[in-house]
Amino acid sequence: MAKLTRITTQKKHKSRYNIFLDHGKGEEYGFSVEEDVLIEHRLQKNMDLDEATIQALIQTDTLHKSYTLAINYLSYRMRSEKEIRDYLKGKETDPEHIDEIVTRLKNDRLIDDQEFANSLVRTRVMTSSKGPLLVKKDLLEKGVAAPKAEEAILQYSFDQQYDKALKFAEKKLKSDGRKSHRQQIQNVHQTLMQKGFQGDVIQEVLANLPEEEDEDAEWEAVVYQGEKLLRKFQSKAEGYELKQKVKSGLYRKGFTFDLIDRFIDEYVEG
Structure with missing residues (x-):
């Protein structure tokens, strides 16, 4: 059994507190906790703490710190569950704590892979030249399950695909002006496939490109x-x-x- 002898605020981190204990041999530093943990467990001077309680407090604080890291990571943009897990793993978070943190984030609706997938598709449509197949690949690489990725991709309409692919095709034709018309069309087809556009969209785009080459060009x-x-x-x-x-x-x-x-x-x- 140890007696809590003193609580001090850390100089560099005002929300963290140092806990000093006396195990019968004089006061010594015991551990540190976040303010939330201090308040939740009502830690105060002259409180008696057994070893099991001390270890539980340390684990609680460690979990709290990891949760705070996850919240900070989420503050920049939405994340998939896999991204959160990978991030916490990189921070050497205890696997059991990772599971607990992910569960809490889900319950608080701070991570939701379907919402994440929907948001990423909307962003890619607005800001990139990628077709739906590449966007789906992005989702799968971020750990989104295939059914959720498929549902999200439904937001990428045929008209949006067509407009984006046609603009890219017209730009590609201009940049390939010193190649034969036939090769230009082949290059457009190949590039649109590489960009992740679907076959029906590509065929529609090619059907609306100039069919005959300019003789002088x-x-x-x-x-x-x-x-x-x-x-x-x-x-x-x-x-x-x-x-x-x-x-x-x-x-x-x-x-x-x-x-x-x-x-x-x-x-x-x-």
Whole structure:
């Protein structure tokens, strides 16, 4: 049994208190607690504390500190249950305390994976170029269960997907101006898939892009790509072999035979 001899406020943390005890050999520092723990357990001078009570108070304070860390972590943005668990684990919180903290946060409606998922989808729709499949991937990586992720993704409407994908496709077409129209369309398709857009949205976007290339732009593109191929192969081949290498390269880049033959006639000697 120990007697509580003194309670002092910590200098750097005014909400924490140092508890001094006398086990019969004079006063010595025992442990520290948060103000909430001090008040809840009505700690005061001359109180008798047995070892079990002291250990329980230390555990209660440790739990309180971990809970406070979790609350602070939540103050910046919503978190999934997995994010909370991972954060507390990184802070070396006792596993039993983690379970207790998560339960308390759920009961207080401070964490809710469905609400978290809904909020993240709304944010991604407003602030990113990601399609629904990538957004769902984000949710799963944050520990949201698949059914909840699926429900949240329903908020990402077809029209929102289409508008976002079309804007990105038009931007991509402009940046690929020195490629063949066919390759531009292929690149748009591939990029939209990589961005996580669904097949029906991609097909709708592609159906509304220009179907035929601008002749002048296509000729400028074949000249640009053809000259690059000439610089690449001129030191290694000539005559018929050079023409075949350039033709093959331009065909793989999506140009028509008519344009390729015209380029060969005008730019390749022999």
